[in-house]
Amino acid sequence: MTELSALILDRIRDVPDYPKPGVMFKDITPLLADPVAMAAVVDELAGLQQVDKIVGIEARGFILAAPVAYRAAAGFVPVRKKGKLPAATLEESYDLEYGSATIEVHRDAFAPGDRVLVVDDVLATGGTAKAAVELVQRAGAEVVGIAVLMELAFLKGRERLTGVDVHSLVIV
DSSP states (O other): OOHHHHHHHTTOEEEETOSSTTOEEEEOHHHHHOHHHHHHHHHHHHTSOOOSEEEEETTHHHHHHHHHHHHTTOEEEEEEETTOOSSOEEEEEEEETTEEEEEEEETTSSOTTOEEEEEEEEESSSHHHHHHHHHHHHTTOEEEEEEEEEEOGGGOGGGGGTTSOEEEEEEO
8 A cells, every 4th residue: 555545545534324324425524634635635636647627526526626726737627516507518417326416517618629637536336427528528628537536446437437547546
């Protein structure tokens, strides 16, 4: 285990039966509260790819993606739950480990050919990440990778993302 992996894992709290019975929620708030751990995560994610834009997936993905975009000198583009963006949008529906949802991005969020890194906190079933990739591509940009703080390998989300470079800081 790397030093960064240990730092991350020591600061993630398991919360059983949240948001519903049978789900083991991975709470990243202790990691976010630790300035050393937060800085290490942001620095690692920002150094992965040279990109034009960083996409952050609502809601916890925003927390990581915005400082990563700043550190990488890239623009930040929020991908939000349906109905939260004020201008014309593209939308994509998907299933996740405890329900289904629809996400949106502004139609004009990307310039043609923008290189985009999608950032989120957790890769679980891969539904959210795959929907975000499809939105970015439909908007005319190129997804160069997906970067997550933690991957839940037992849910096999990576398998839904064939053809996309996936980088996980920790895999559990």
